Amino acid sequence: MSNLAILPILLPLLTGIILVFLNKRLPLVRLITRIMVLVNLAVVSIIAFNVIQNGTIVLKAGDWTVPYGIVLVADPLAMLLVVTANIISVACAFYAFKSLDEQRERYYFYPLFQLLIAGVSGAFLTGDLFNLFVFFEVLLIASYGLIVLGGTKQQFRESFKYIIINLFSSMLFVTTISFLYAVVGTVNMAQLAERVGEVQQDGVLTTIAILLLIVFATKGALFPLYFWLPKSYTVPPTVISALFGALLTKVGVYSILRVFSLIFVYNLSVTHQVLLTMAGFTLEFGVIGALSTNNVQLIIAYNIIPAVGYMILGVGVFSATALAGTVYYLLHDMIIKAALFFLVGAMVAYAGTSDLRKMGGIIKNQPLLGWLFFIGALALAGLPPFSGFIGKLLILRGAFEEGHYVLGVIGLVTSLLILLSVIRIFINGFWGEPKSEYVQSGNSINGKILPAAFLLVFTVFLGLGAEFIYPTVQTIADQMIDPANYIDSVMKE
Amino acid sequence: MEIIMSVLAGILFTAGVYMILQKQILKIIIGTALLSHGAHLFIITMGKLNRGKPPILSEGVTSYADPLPQALILTSIVISFGVTSFLLVLAYRTYQTNGTDNMEKLRGNDHE
Numbered sequence: 087m088s089n090l091a092i093l094p095i096l097l098p099l100l101t102g103i104i105l106v107f108l109n110k111r112l113p114l115v116r117l118i119t120r121i122m123v124l125v126n127l128a129v130v131s132i133i134a135f136n137v138i139q140n141g142t143i144v145l146k147a148g149d150w151t152v153p154y155g156i157v158l159v160a161d162p163l164a165m166l167l168v169v170t171a172n173i174i175s176v177a178c179a180f181y182a183f184k185s186l187d188e189q190r191e192r193y194y195f196y197p198l199f200q201l202l203i204a205g206v207s208g209a210f211l212t213g214d215l216f217n218l219f220v221f222f223e224v225l226l227i228a229s230y231g232l233i234v235l236g237g238t239k240q241q242f243r244e245s246f247k248y249i250i251i252n253l254f255s256s257m258l259f260v261t262t263i264s265f266l267y268a269v270v271g272t273v274n275m276a277q278l279a280e281r282v283g284e285v286q287q288d289g290v291l292t293t294i295a296i297l298l299l300i301v302f303a304t305k306g307a308l309f310p311l312y313f314w315l316p317k318s319y320t321v322p323p324t325v326i327s328a329l330f331g332a333l334l335t336k337v338g339v340y341s342i343l344r345v346f347s348l349i350f351v352y353n354l355s356v357t358h359q360v361l362l363t364m365a366g367f368t369l370e371f372g373v374i375g376a377l378s379t380n381n382v383q384l385i386i387a388y389n390i391i392p393a394v395g396y397m398i399l400g401v402g403v404f405s406a407t408a409l410a411g412t413v414y415y416l417l418h419d420m421i422i423k424a425a426l427f428f429l430v431g432a433m434v435a436y437a438g439t440s441d442l443r444k445m446g447g448i449i450k451n452q453p454l455l456g457w458l459f460f461i462g463a464l465a466l467a468g469l470p471p472f473s474g475f476i477g478k479l480l481i482l483r484g485a486f487e488e489g490h491y492v493l494g495v496i497g498l499v500t501s502l503l504i505l506l507s508v509i510r511i512f513i514n515g516f517w518g519e520p521k522s523e524y525v526q527s528g529n530s531i532n533g534k535i536l537p538a539a540f541l542l543v544f545t546v547f548l549g550l551g552a553e554f555i556y557p558t559v560q561t562i563a564d565q566m567i568d569p570a571n572y573i574d575s576v577m578k579e
Numbered sequence: 580m581e582i583i584m585s586v587l588a589g590i591l592f593t594a595g596v597y598m599i600l601q602k603q604i605l606k607i608i609i610g611t612a613l614l615s616h617g618a619h620l621f622i623i624t625m626g627k628l629n630r631g632k633p634p635i636l637s638e639g640v641t642s643y644a645d646p647l648p649q650a651l652i653l654t655s656i657v658i659s660f661g662v663t664s665f666l667l668v669l670a671y672r673t674y675q676t677n678g679t680d681n682m683e684k685l686r687g688n689d690h691e
Contacts, residue, residue: 234669
């Protein structure tokens, strides 16, 4: 029974390994990928349903008792995120068939993609801080491979910076873990939470908390550590940008959520104040970046940053309402970012340029693309009835309830500016007179629209069907407020 | 002993950060290697250096070496080894395609 917890990691890992050996036979690779992403989604959905019904599954690797061995903790939060990650993996797998050139497909796109999913699932599921580092490396190494795939000039130029910044933060992560080990003598998250609670969080532990925050903020693209993100996320092909935008930064956000709701919760006036300040600046600077450019892909990439700001704002406020908002927004943002990257990728493929000033009137020939983008834009900005609304509402209500009025207002204004930044794409790109040069490019984009539509269905479902998901999210948040729940579920035997 | 190791790790970090701030790609890679060495030394130091003791906790053994940092450091070394070799290949290909190994020249806004 408890072995189920490792399946979300094992399935993509094994698929990836098998695909490495089959890479010469492209049709077979495509078929296996298509089947395995669907199988994987089905499996994780069943596990998630099971976990939500019957409580957390804890897998002790090798049956070592808890503080000594490696544990995988499939709690409702982790499983919800794993399911969302797998929904995105299905969409990305089907988008890849239509959008990638054969050269890139042949050079190990699918194995790297599967390994990335394995790493992301592992990072969500692990109950051990050092293992979190290991899974970070698994997904980062896969992402290094993906970001240089194709080997164009821009890719090499930007990916080198991406790799160096990630390598630096990983080394900082290892150092911080060793600090933490020296102080409390464990790397198991449940035991860490217990021991940090026992000794109360003094100056040394708070310093370590801030160091960890710097590490996760670099991975999650928080102010002032987001500078590497926009360009490095726009140089690879669309499907890879979508994977990165939807999954990688969210793993950083998830780590902050986990660590600052479970372990370091005894000195809120320092750690969570820092979180709030960073969140405020992240919101503003991210959206200013999105307004500053005419490159449609850059606009969407910049929009990752304020979304991270909202989620961290929820963690910083640290009330049950705000945390529920953060979790809801996390689910929403993973889906909507992938969908928007897909739609913008289809736009660029159709128009043959990513410069907004050279576009116009696309909706005349591609009405479906236009309306899907419109839905995506509204969902991103958080207009009801789409999914962004509920998450944002909860986060901002939490902020106002706890008396963070300035941040609440910043959040509301940022929301409007996000709407402006994406509606600019809609107005300049879809309205107006069609530009004549489209006729020549005339690429078929139908296959690219379907995966985006698939994701947008989930956005609408998260918005309109909130009745089904919100109670679960609220329960998760109520449990997160009290670390004892997590500690008990891991340490019970 | 712990003090000496900590100072050594500190020196490695300093040198590593200095090298990362250089313009030449190869120097940056050496910097990352130094950084990871510093981090690894640090892990082993943080588990208390008990020389000549078994890494086992069993009946009658009161003095033992902590096995966990050794397990951690091994994992970490393997990872940084892999990443460093990847970086070297990447640096070579970057130099080949872009025709420069100077980070100052590896910037720009042109996409496509």
